[in-house]
Amino acid sequence: xxxxxxxxxxxxxxxxxxxxxxxxxxxxxxxxxxxxxxxxxxxxxxxxxxxxxxxxxxxxxxxxxxxxxxxxxxxxxxxxxxxxxxxxxxxxxxxxxxxxxxxxxxxxxxxxxxxxxxxxxxxxxxxxxxxxxxxxxxxxxxxxxxxxxxxxxxxxxxxxxxxxxxxxxxxxxxxxxxxxxxxxxxxxxxxxxxxxxxxxxxxxxxxxxxxxxxxxxxxxxxxxxxxxxxxxxxxxxxxxxxxxxxxxxxxxxxxxxxxxxxxxxxxxxxxxxxxxxxxxxxxxxxxxxxxxxxxxxxxxxxxxxxxxxxxxxxxxxxxxxxxxxxxxxxxxxxxxxxxxxxxxxxxxxxxxxxxxxxxx
Amino acid sequence: xxxxxxxxxxxxxxxxxxxxxxxxxxxxxxxxxxxxxxxxxxxxxxxxxxxxxxxxxxxxxxxxxxxxxxxxxxxxxxxxxxxxxxxxxxxxxxxxxxxxxxxxxxxxxxxxxxxxxxxxxxxxxxxxxxxxxxxxxxxxxxxxxxxxxxxxxxxxxxxxxxxxxx
Numbered sequence: 001x002x003x004x005x006x007x008x009x010x011x012x013x014x015x016x017x018x019x020x021x022x023x024x025x026x027x028x029x030x031x032x033x034x035x036x037x038x039x040x041x042x043x044x045x046x047x048x049x050x051x052x053x054x055x056x057x058x059x060x061x062x063x064x065x066x067x068x069x070x071x072x073x074x075x076x077x078x079x080x081x082x083x084x085x086x087x088x089x090x091x092x093x094x095x096x097x098x099x100x101x102x103x104x105x106x107x108x109x110x111x112x113x114x115x116x117x118x119x120x121x122x123x124x125x126x127x128x129x130x131x132x133x134x135x136x137x138x139x140x141x142x143x144x145x146x147x148x149x150x151x152x153x154x155x156x157x158x159x160x161x162x163x164x165x166x167x168x169x170x171x172x173x174x175x176x177x178x179x180x181x182x183x184x185x186x187x188x189x190x191x192x193x194x195x196x197x198x199x200x201x202x203x204x205x206x207x208x209x210x211x212x213x214x215x216x217x218x219x220x221x222x223x224x225x226x227x228x229x230x231x232x233x234x235x236x237x238x239x240x241x242x243x244x245x246x247x248x249x250x251x252x253x254x255x256x257x258x259x260x261x262x263x264x265x266x267x268x269x270x271x272x273x274x275x276x277x278x279x280x281x282x283x284x285x286x287x288x289x290x291x292x293x294x295x296x297x298x299x300x301x302x303x304x305x306x307x308x309x310x311x312x313x314x315x316x317x318x319x320x321x322x323x324x325x326x327x328x329x330x331x332x333x334x335x336x337x338x339x340x341x342x343x344x345x346x347x348x349x350x351x352x353x354x355x356x357x358x359x360x
Numbered sequence: 361x362x363x364x365x366x367x368x369x370x371x372x373x374x375x376x377x378x379x380x381x382x383x384x385x386x387x388x389x390x391x392x393x394x395x396x397x398x399x400x401x402x403x404x405x406x407x408x409x410x411x412x413x414x415x416x417x418x419x420x421x422x423x424x425x426x427x428x429x430x431x432x433x434x435x436x437x438x439x440x441x442x443x444x445x446x447x448x449x450x451x452x453x454x455x456x457x458x459x460x461x462x463x464x465x466x467x468x469x470x471x472x473x474x475x476x477x478x479x480x481x482x483x484x485x486x487x488x489x490x491x492x493x494x495x496x497x498x499x500x501x502x503x504x505x506x507x508x509x510x511x512x513x514x515x516x517x518x519x520x521x522x523x524x525x526x
Binding site: 050051074132133134135136137139140143144147150151154155157158159161162164175178179182196199200201203204208227228229230232233234236237 | 364367368369370371372373374375376377379380381382383384386387388390391392393394395396398399401402
């Protein structure tokens, strides 16, 4: 439901943009200024959606000044290359490390010569060598921050609960959520004694996604859960846990569905096998698309304020952005819930015991 | 799709997997397991306390009902005892009456016997006295009769007559 909502907003936004585009064709000279702003907003959104090698809060375009901090760059290129991202000067200079030269092009690191030449092919893709980049990027930095935050929060909660007393402070807020995940997500979907094994994963994944979604809504401008690499990693972990914990029944239901005639069994086997891979794929795309779309729509509407430049339009955009932010707060929790819920459901399929054949 | 694949950053994927697994393991050891155990313990404690309260309530009710039965029993016992005492009293009175009657009868019997004996002895006494008196009288009469000879012979004749007749 929520993704439909986001799509609707996206459509509305695009419609507004297109209308503007038409208007602009008629009188191109008057709208040059507006066109520049639009391009800038688009570049900003693109930049925001992507990961980056340094943490920039904001930048002053006129003076070309960046406010933020550099992060370490780690490359695997004939051995480990380790240097600070400040060497790139936000993509303007060539970074030199141990006699190798690297240049940032569209937020990606390429190996170049001393002058930093980027060779482009016909499709405007660089042909330079791309070294294996395992830098601590903005997203990795935020993952670490979230991890530390979770350790402090839940370690503290564990300590206060361990003493046999009741939870204090923030733990008082998080404890019912933990109980909710246990009683309303894990227990009904996985089943009573088996759910215990999966609780640490479910709790970690829920709070991890939720916190990072919320960080994405702060003016820090991070988009971690809206990154396909992150959601892929999470979905793959869910997939691996599901397959490892799959019991005899689970595999039997995939390859030799009980309770149906044998020709159906043969037809069902590839479908079920495909389903095994589609499930985590859906998890990956759902989280990615929801968060990404949320960020794009929200930033577009905020950008609209600067395009309209009048009280009515900008005011309307402001309220739209305001309400959308509130919806995004809901989406942040909802997507974390859905991911956890579906993971629990898949684990439930994997460990389900069928002692009642007629149930099919 | 091309853009999506192009956007895929292997480094970020790598770090996400590594950091997430580390986070999962650390949190499991230091946060989730202690939290879940504590929550479980607490819930169990609450459940046990409720169960115990229920049991105590039940015991109280049982105690109350047993008290009532004891009271009832005591009351009926008292009644029984009183009844018994009453019957005992009655029987004792009856017994005493019987005893007294037999005793009285005996005394009366003895008195009668004594009276009979006394009467017999009195009668015997009287007989003796009468005999003595009659002998005395007879002596006096005989003395008087035998004082003249004729009369003596006459009497002897008479007596001889009588004797031969016998």
